[in-house]
Amino acid sequence: MKRGDCSCSLGLKPVPDAGSCRVRGWYRARRIMARRRTLLACVAVLLAACTPILFAQALKYPRPPDARKGEVLYKNGCIACHGSTGKGAPQTSTEFELPDSFPDFTRCDQTTAETNAAYKDVVVHGGPARGFAQIMPSFGGLLTSEQIDDLIAYVRSFCPDKRWPRGELNLPRALVTEKAYPEDEVVISTAMKATGAPGITTDVIHEQRFGVHNQIEIDVPINSQDQDHHWNSGLGDITFAVKRVMLSSTRTGSILSLQGGVLAPVGNSKYGFGNGTTTFEPFAAFDQLFPTNTFLQFQLGADLPHRTDIAPQSLFWRSTVGQTFMGKDRLGRMWSPMVEFLADRDLVDGAKTNWDVLPEMQVTISARQHVRFDIGVRTPMTNPAGRDKQVIFYVLWDWADGKLWEGWRK
Ligand code: HEC
Incomplete structure (x- = not known):
């Protein structure tokens, strides 16, 4: 022809x-x-x-803050309530009752996760700006922006141990890519199929720090799927994992962590909710923050089932590029648009790499910014057969920053 x-x-x-x-x-x-x-x-x-x-300085200031100047200001304006040691003035000399969340600036475990911007917001606008007690006054009308940076530099010096990774490196959590920073948070993350037979998976994730560098994680997935016009529900494989920060630097804005996890085969493999065999999941996560509040996150890992005859070994590569926008003077509510590029590949002959893109938006919803919401759409870019488009969203609660119902109103 x-x-x-x-x-x-x-x-x-x-x-x-x-x-x-x-x-x-x-x-x-x-x-x-x-x-x-x-x-x-x-x-x-x-x-x-x-x-x-x-690579550049992550925490950029018009001029570097001067903790010695900050000390003078602290002794004049803050010592009456926060005390000369930073632990808080003795109750006998203060008129007010200390709120539970009253900071002890010598406790590195409590203070290092707070960003300078969060502290500055409170010092400039007063406690209520972040849903804290009114007793914490606002100093925005009395002190210049530089003076407040000096004060915060002095307040930071109360934490003697510089190994603690700083909260600045705690970048916005993406929907799929895991970040390097160790967290104290609960996340409820839901993925709904937007094409194909309906189905929903909700992951209940608990993360908790221990020691300077470590964090444990438990992830319980709950599935509901329409399979041949029957709704089947059940648990997926539960993950237990430990993360450790290997290096972190606020000067360069970088943080690297390793995580080792085990997926216990409790999921119903008949419905495809579980692998049917214990799976080991190691990964490395590297995050980079730039002075413009632009950030990159990378995660490279593997899923290694114990029985490779029933589930294949696979590699995954996830990356996120994002930008955080904040209110006036870089304080206040944060909006973080991000795009994730997600790849995975079974380690078997002739396997093809699955690529997905996932644009999303994270926003802080409580005044204290300890409750956040993120939503995005995950679209398969290669090998679309059998892989559906998904709408994914989560609610995140950073429980170290306050109870779920605290810190909402200004
Ligand atoms: C009249 C008492 C008082 C004075 C003066 C005061 N503070 Fe506070 N400050 C508080 C109280 C009370 C809290 C805790 C509020 C809460 O947890 O609800 C607080 C909280 C804070 C926090 C913690 C915010 C967080 O994220 O946990 C910072 C930072 C802070 N103050 C800095 C300062 C600085 C710097 C000065 C001096 C310029 C100062 N404070 C002066 C009472 C005071």
């Missing part, structure tokens, strides 16, 4: 030497897929390459 001289109907294209016709769209789809794959690979390489190039 000659090209252009065929009896193929509209939209079909002759296949040379085959004497048959194929949908023209099929060729176009293949070309587009190949182009998308190249594009995604380029973005991933670019993200990785940018990190060292853009």
Whole structure:
């Protein structure tokens, strides 16, 4: 059959030497897929390459804060309530009853997770700006922005142990990519299928720090799926994991962690909710913050089932690029648009890499910013067969910052 001289109907294209016709769209789809794959690979390489190039100071100030000047101010304005040691003035000399959340500035475990911006917000606008007690006055009208930076630098010096990773490196949590910073938080994350048979998976995740560098994590997935017009529900495989920060620097804005996890095979594998075998999940997470509040997060890991005859080993690579926007003077509510690029590949012959993109928006919803919401849409970019588009969202509660019902009103 000659090209252009065929009896193929509209939209079909002759296949040379085959004497048959194929949908023209099929060729176009293949070309587009190949182009998308190249594009995604380029973005991933670019993200990785940018990190060292853009290395810069994460906490930039018009001039470096001066803790000695801050000490003078502290002794004049803060000592009456916060005490000369930073632990709080003796109850006998203060008129007010100490709230539970009253800070002891010598407790590195309580203070290092707070960002300078969070402290500054309270000092500039007073306790109620972040849902704290009114007793903490506002100093925005009395002190300049530089003076408040000096004060915070002095307040920081009460924590003697500089190994604690600083809260500045606690970047906004993405929907899928795990971050490097160890957390005290509860996250309820739901993924709903937007195409194919309906289905919902909700992960209840508890994270808790211990020691200077470590965190434990428990993730309990709960599934509900329409399978052949029957709704089946049940637990998925439960993850137990330990994370450890290997290095962190506020000067360069970088943090690197390793995590080792075990997925216990409690999920119902008949319904496809579990692997049916214990799975080991190690990964490395590296996050980079830039002075503009732009950030990158990378995660590289593997899923290694104990019985490879029933579940394949696989590798995953996740990356996130995002930007945080804050209210006036970089204080106040935070909006963080992000895009995740997610890849995984089974370690078997002829396997193809699955690529997904996931644009999303995280926003802090409580005045204290300890409760956050994130929503996004995950779309398969390669191998779409059997992989559905998903709407994913979470509510996150940073419980070290206050009870769930505290800190909402200004
Ligand atoms: C009249 C007493 C008083 C004075 C004066 C005062 N504070 Fe406070 N401050 C408080 C109280 C009370 C809290 C705790 C509020 C709460 O937890 O609800 C607090 C909380 C804070 C916090 C913690 C916010 C957080 O995220 O946990 C910082 C930082 C702080 N004060 C800094 C200062 C600085 C700096 C000064 C001096 C410029 C100062 N305070 C002066 C009473 C005071």
